[in-house]
């Protein structure tokens with residue numbers, strides 16, 4: 417169940433794909449002499465110059481990888497529905513319930529035993545597909561060098577975590593369903609959201625270290641700069657961590673996690689090994705934006721609204737579907753745990769239909785974090801470099817509708833263009849001018 421809930425990461429707002437008109441900063445007369453004396457910065461030209469650094473072959477590869485993801489999303493959904501159909505239609509689910517009932521007379525324990533069978537069965541049955549998606553395909557595209565044994569080990573760890581949280585959540589939600597059969601969707605969604613918050617709170621300290629090693633980042637001027645950025649923005653940390661993501665992926669990332677007054681800044685080792693100093697600063701500024709702008713709370717709030725609506729929908733749909741098929745599948749009432757696969761499948765239908773909305777919610781928050789990061793770190797070229805690196809696996813320049821439906825982050829083109837617009841508007845500032853004087857990045861005419 418918790419998996420289904422996590423599926424629907426969500427909230428609202430539509431970004432119109434703004435193509436901000438060509439911007440040219442006025443050349444301030446009273447700027448430091450280090451600045452390009454009569455420099456104009458053309459954001460559009462600079463964006464185009466950054467895009468031109470990506471070879472057509474690299475771009476085609478990234479497009480194919482990312483567009484393949486659209487189909488994976490569809491197949492994930494279809495495979496989930498087919499499995500549910502098989503579990504219910506061949507009465508496996510009813511038999512799993514009967515088996516649990518023979519082992520114990522306590523209802524909550526029956527629910528737990530059923531849930532354990534369910535999670536193990538689903539994981540085993542979908543393993544070949546998961547292996548294609550997460551192992552074979554990732555290696556094909558050079559996104560991972562992880563060995564099969566190691567990958568399987570991670571899957572096993574994930575299963576254990578799902579068994580613990582998923583089983584607890586199932587027991588709690590079914591207790592609510594049985595106690596409040598008419599209004600369970602409302603109170604049940606409160607329980608589901610509670611579990612989600614619990615998991616987010618535990619994640620940095622207890623869940624992430626299960627998969628990766630976290631260690632303090634080696635001392636360097638960059639580390640001091642990151643800590644200074646944190647102090648300047650009210651993020652309560654005195655340490656920066658690095659973790660060994662390279663054992664699973666070649667993708668670069670970072671995050672600032674923590675709730676309720678605690679925080680942890682974690683950079684993955686791919687970022688540290690492959691990115692320039694200004695790029696790391698830009699990425700860290702972005703991640704700090706998520707923390708400072710309270711995106712965890714806003715995300716949970718938005719998700720909460722969608723979960724309540726989703727539970728209301730599945731409560732209604734469950735009744736209709738069981739009226740027709742309940743007899744054949746061996747259960748009728750929603751308090752019967754044999755109906756769990758149906759609840760999950762209905763929630764996945766809801767989550768699938770909401771994909772454009774949930775993506776738009778996260779994409780909007782990502783755009784906010786981008787804006788925060790630019791203002792905080794003042795590294796527009798670093799931000800553009802990061803967008804180029806991310807374009808190794810995210811389509812650089814999608815169509816407007818495509819971006820709304822499929823993108824949970826702004827596209828690379830959008831991010832670079834925004835960074836360059838920011839740069840054009842700040843071109844007279846001493847630090848920006850000094851960077852430019854040293855590097856002469858794309859877009860400057862003198």
Ligand SMILES: [Zn+2]
Pocket residue numbers: 702703706782785
């Ligand atoms: Zn982000």
